[in-house]
Amino acid sequence: MSSWKNSLLPGDWLTLLAGGVLVAWLFATLWHAGPAGKVRIRAGDAVFAIHSLDQERVIEVPGPLGVSRIVIHDHRVRFAASPCRNQYCVHQGWLARAGQVAVCLPNRVSIELSGEKGYDSLNY
Numbered sequence: 001m002s003s004w005k006n007s008l009l010p011g012d013w014l015t016l017l018a019g020g021v022l023v024a025w026l027f028a029t030l031w032h033a034g035p036a037g038k039v040r041i042r043a044g045d046a047v048f049a050i051h052s053l054d055q056e057r058v059i060e061v062p063g064p065l066g067v068s069r070i071v072i073h074d075h076r077v078r079f080a081a082s083p084c085r086n087q088y089c090v091h092q093g094w095l096a097r098a099g100q101v102a103v104c105l106p107n108r109v110s111i112e113l114s115g116e117k118g119y120d121s122l123n124y
Helices: 010-030
Strands: 036-043 046-052 057-062 067-073 076-081 101-104 109-115
Touching: 036 057, 036 067, 046 057, 067 109, 076 101, 076 109
Parallel strands: none
Antiparallel strands: 036 046, 036 109, 057 067, 067 076, 101 109
16 A cells, blocks of 8 residues: 555645645735724614724713723724623724724624625635
8 A cells, every 4th residue: 555645746745735835825915904093882773973093082982881991092992981780892802993893782882894805714
């Protein structure tokens, strides 16, 4: 019984190498999101506000539990404070890339960054 390595010809190895290089190059150039330009803030089922990330500001968004505070600073956005118990939304930290999302489920408030998206497993 011969090994499959012995049955490959030099052209087969060249094809495998070229395919590997092509996949690595495509991953490096296409598999990332670009910087975000705007943030969409939702409260409940409605869009509360859409803001540019160019201007620094603090936005207070009312929800069922109280007010969530969202900060835009240095072309990034984050939940600075929220009345929810576990503070998962606050621990998400700064978001700066298109397609990133942070959600406060108990208070029904979310932020989503929009801009030029790259390829990923959801939007490919």
